[in-house]
Amino acid sequence: MLAALLVMALGAVILGAALGYAAVRFRVEGDPLTEKIDAILPQTQCGQCGFPGCKPYATAIAKGEADINQCPPGGDEGIRKLADLLGREYKPLSAEHGVEKPKALAVIDEQRCIGCTLCIQACPVDAIVGAAKQMHTVVAVQCTGCELCVPVCPVDCIAMEPIAENITTWKWKYPVVTIKPVTTH
Amino acid sequence: MEVSGRDHQTRHHTLTMRLFDFNGGVKPDYQKEASTQTPIAVSPTPTFLVIPLHQSIGGTPRPLVSVDDRVLKGQRIGAADASISGDLSSAVHASTSGHVVAVEMRLMPHPSGLSALCVVIAPDGRDEWIERKPFDYRYHTRDETRDYLRDAGVVGLGGAVFPTHLKISSGKEDRLDTLIINGAECEPYITCDDALMKERADAIIQGVAILHDLLAAGQVLIGIEDNKPEAIAAMQAAVRARNPSDMEVIAVPTRYPAGGAKQLIRVLTGIEVPHGKRSTDYGVQCFNVGTAYAIHEAINLGQPLISRIVTVAGNVTTPRNYEVLVGTPMKTLLAQSQRLPDTDCLIMGGPMMGVALPSDEVPVVKATNCILAGSKKLFPPPPPEMPCIRCGECATVCPADLQPFELYWFSRAKIFGKAQEYHLFDCIECGCCSYVCPSHIPLVDYYRFAKSEIWAHESEKESADKARDHYEFRQLREERETQERSARLAAKAATSRTAAMAVPETPATENIPVSATGSATPAALIAAALERARAQQVHPKNTTDLTPAQQAEIAAIEARRTEIRTQAHPHLPLDD
Numbered sequence: 001m002l003a004a005l006l007v008m009a010l011g012a013v014i015l016g017a018a019l020g021y022a023a024v025r026f027r028v029e030g031d032p033l034t035e036k037i038d039a040i041l042p043q044t045q046c047g048q049c050g051f052p053g054c055k056p057y058a059t060a061i062a063k064g065e066a067d068i069n070q071c072p073p074g075g076d077e078g079i080r081k082l083a084d085l086l087g088r089e090y091k092p093l094s095a096e097h098g099v100e101k102p103k104a105l106a107v108i109d110e111q112r113c114i115g116c117t118l119c120i121q122a123c124p125v126d127a128i129v130g131a132a133k134q135m136h137t138v139v140a141v142q143c144t145g146c147e148l149c150v151p152v153c154p155v156d157c158i159a160m161e162p163i164a165e166n167i168t169t170w171k172w173k174y175p176v177v178t179i180k181p182v183t184t185h
Numbered sequence: 186m187e188v189s190g191r192d193h194q195t196r197h198h199t200l201t202m203r204l205f206d207f208n209g210g211v212k213p214d215y216q217k218e219a220s221t222q223t224p225i226a227v228s229p230t231p232t233f234l235v236i237p238l239h240q241s242i243g244g245t246p247r248p249l250v251s252v253d254d255r256v257l258k259g260q261r262i263g264a265a266d267a268s269i270s271g272d273l274s275s276a277v278h279a280s281t282s283g284h285v286v287a288v289e290m291r292l293m294p295h296p297s298g299l300s301a302l303c304v305v306i307a308p309d310g311r312d313e314w315i316e317r318k319p320f321d322y323r324y325h326t327r328d329e330t331r332d333y334l335r336d337a338g339v340v341g342l343g344g345a346v347f348p349t350h351l352k353i354s355s356g357k358e359d360r361l362d363t364l365i366i367n368g369a370e371c372e373p374y375i376t377c378d379d380a381l382m383k384e385r386a387d388a389i390i391q392g393v394a395i396l397h398d399l400l401a402a403g404q405v406l407i408g409i410e411d412n413k414p415e416a417i418a419a420m421q422a423a424v425r426a427r428n429p430s431d432m433e434v435i436a437v438p439t440r441y442p443a444g445g446a447k448q449l450i451r452v453l454t455g456i457e458v459p460h461g462k463r464s465t466d467y468g469v470q471c472f473n474v475g476t477a478y479a480i481h482e483a484i485n486l487g488q489p490l491i492s493r494i495v496t497v498a499g500n501v502t503t504p505r506n507y508e509v510l511v512g513t514p515m516k517t518l519l520a521q522s523q524r525l526p527d528t529d530c531l532i533m534g535g536p537m538m539g540v541a542l543p544s545d546e547v548p549v550v551k552a553t554n555c556i557l558a559g560s561k562k563l564f565p566p567p568p569p570e571m572p573c574i575r576c577g578e579c580a581t582v583c584p585a586d587l588q589p590f591e592l593y594w595f596s597r598a599k600i601f602g603k604a605q606e607y608h609l610f611d612c613i614e615c616g617c618c619s620y621v622c623p624s625h626i627p628l629v630d631y632y633r634f635a636k637s638e639i640w641a642h643e644s645e646k647e648s649a650d651k652a653r654d655h656y657e658f659r660q661l662r663e664e665r666e667t668q669e670r671s672a673r674l675a676a677k678a679a680t681s682r683t684a685a686m687a688v689p690e691t692p693a694t695e696n697i698p699v700s701a702t703g704s705a706t707p708a709a710l711i712a713a714a715l716e717r718a719r720a721q722q723v724h725p726k727n728t729t730d731l732t733p734a735q736q737a738e739i740a741a742i743e744a745r746r747t748e749i750r751t752q753a754h755p756h757l758p759l760d761d
């Protein structure tokens with residue numbers, strides 16, 4: 001028990017150190033522009049932009065190697081923000097990179113999962129947990145909805161389910177300015 | 186910070202205390218008389234009680250019952266689940282005895298028209314209580330008392346349904362100077378607090394005494410608008426009868442929204458809580474009279490919060506107050522008060538701050554202080570919205586000292602950052618600005634829109650930041666794994682070469698991280714990895730004693746895995 005606790009504690013320390021190191025290691029030195037661009041990108045890490053994640057795409061934009069309209073999850077709003085930041089002209093989302101979709105979560109059909117671990121390896125944000133030959137499941141809060149796990153599943157047991165609005169995520173709508181007939185007396 | 190409001194030495198010298206004033210405010214038509222003519226009626230138990238699990242700020246409690254379970258009155262049916270919602274939630278209870286007939290999504294008393302998880306109970310008519318034990322907080326730690334109140338489902342009954350136990354904890358660090366009990370009830374039509382104070386003043390005062398004790402408050406000021414003379418008299422009599430030290434009932438001038446927490450604090454103590462600050466930072470806490478009553482019931486009687494007083498008013502024949510079991514469908518109450526046929530809308534709350542309801546099927550919840558039936562005649566549709574003429578009327582009446590027209594402008598143009606700079610989140614949505622606006626702009630609608638957009642953006646930003654961390658961590662881990670692999674491989678290569686030629690040579694690959702995969706032949710790497718894996722003989726427990734077929738399958742998976750790994754990160758070296 002104590003050993004297990006120690007291992008866990010050690011694990012936590014190493015993880016923390018690793019995360020700290022990651023922060024240092026992956027910082028693009030002397031290029032705050034990349035950081036600013038990356039802050040706008042949705043961090044879905046889906047690769048639809050043609051780069052293996054949001055940071056590489058941000059780097060490419062900063063270097064002028066990629067256009068600002070390649071990120072479907074960021075959508076129109078994302079493009080507008082990038083255009084603002086970079087002082088460029090807004091342009092609609094490039095069709096070859098995909099279309100903007102409502103955000104969805106991956107759901108694994110736990111009956112059919114064979115525990116092959118392929119989805120775990122495909123997931124860019126470690127949102128799938130499970131061991132070899134054990135049933136896998138998606139940690140919903142961590143899933144970005146990138147869909148990368150869907151095609152790799154050999155038994156097609158992963159489906160993307162759109163996130164339904166609920167009482168807590170519901171938003172007040174923009175007040176509609178209704179044109180009412182003026183009553184004359 | 187102003188402290189002049191606290192230096193009065195008089196006890197029970199009600200109405201002689203020096204009062205302060207808040208800026209702005211309006212005097213709408215109060216319409217309160219109709220529902221205060223008759224005493225509180227007990228509403229009939231309906232055929233089905235629909236009890237939403239989510240009734241307070243915070244996460245949704247976890248259901249504790251399932252279909253066919255028999256429940257007793259006061260039995261906990263939803264637990265504030267620490268693992269889901271932390272401490273930030275409050276329990277819910279069966280409001281009478283009966284059987285659970287469903288745990289399902291039902292329409293909520295919420296402007297969204299959305300459903301949420303509810304426990305549906307068919308009452309058995311016996312109204313059989315759980316065992317009720319008073320809780321003597323004096324023999325328990327503060328944390329135990331907090332947990333007790335959370336599990337008794339006590340939340341703020343003024344309308345915000347903020348879990349009460351969360352407010353108790355804040356007094357821990359520094360003792361409270363002033364405890365304010367809010368009986369102002371400033372919104373038109375609503376009279377539930379008035380009725381409660383008139384009829385159950387002593388129980389309220391007992392609840393107030395508990396709060397006084399728990400929060401170690403210096404003084405207690407009970408503020409009631411001066412249009413409720415009977416309530417003031419009843420509360421004063423109750424205070425006199427118990428003769429507590431440092432407790433005063435104070436009549437405050439009737440002006441909407443005197444019942445806003447910051448406004449009442451200002452009127453009673455003179456303390457002006459600045460933008461973006463909380464009253465606790467200034468040694469003041471505010472509780473509603475209904476909440477004090479619920480605390481008394483929970484602590485002194487051992488009864489969780491299962492009912493509340495609800496005003497039914499507006500377009501009905503007999504407006505009055507009811508004591509209602511939580512979960513009672515609103516149409517039951519509207520039938521009692523005889524809703525008029527031309528009713529065309531239902532509002533939960535008052536005409537200034539209330540929200541439109543999607544249906545009369547929705548249940549009464551802890552937040553329901555008033556059900557207001559509306560008609561074209563009672564609440565004529567507003568004239569068309571005109572452009573803002575920047576007349577400044579709205580700023581004159583804003584009790585939160587904001588500039589509503591600026592907030593409107595930025596919310597309308599979706600320039601949310603600016604709206605926040607102009608303290609959008611200090612807007613209490615009182616509706617004074619919309620009330621006076623000569624251009625009939627539904628200003629509060631714009632503020633609500635802007636606030637929920639900002640909240641949504643913030644939570645998106647938060648999850649994006651988390652995703653970035655997870656992604657970067659994974660990158661790091663993969664890089665490290667590749668590095669370790671190549672290092673091992675290099676060491677091995679070196680050893681074999683040493684063995685073969687006895688010429689040691691440090692391979693250059695050792696210090697080159699990711700690109701090592703690129704420079705060595707992938708086939709060799711895979712072969713080596715497989716070789717090493719075989720050599721290491723480390724197998725998870727559930728992979729021993731496998732049939733050859735299973736082993737072949739695993740090998741195939743392993744190969745695919747390696748392949749995917751190399752395919753998935755062709756751009757990795759770009760980052761260097």
Ligand code: SF4
Pocket residue numbers: 041042043044045046047048049050051052053054055057070071072073074
């Ligand atoms: S397309 Fe996907 S990976 Fe690329 S920037 Fe957008 S979210 Fe990130």
Ligand code: SF4
Pocket residue numbers: 105106122123124125126127128138142143144145146147148149150
């Ligand atoms: S679980 Fe699937 S959809 Fe969700 S982040 Fe991981 S790979 Fe993407």
Ligand code: SF4
Pocket residue numbers: 572573574575576577578579580589590593618621622623624625626628
């Ligand atoms: S009251 Fe209405 S018209 Fe006047 S400044 Fe305010 S929003 Fe504009």
Ligand code: SF4
Pocket residue numbers: 579582583584585586587588589592611612613614615616617618619628629632
């Ligand atoms: S609704 Fe907000 S902006 Fe308008 S008067 Fe009230 S506090 Fe001020």
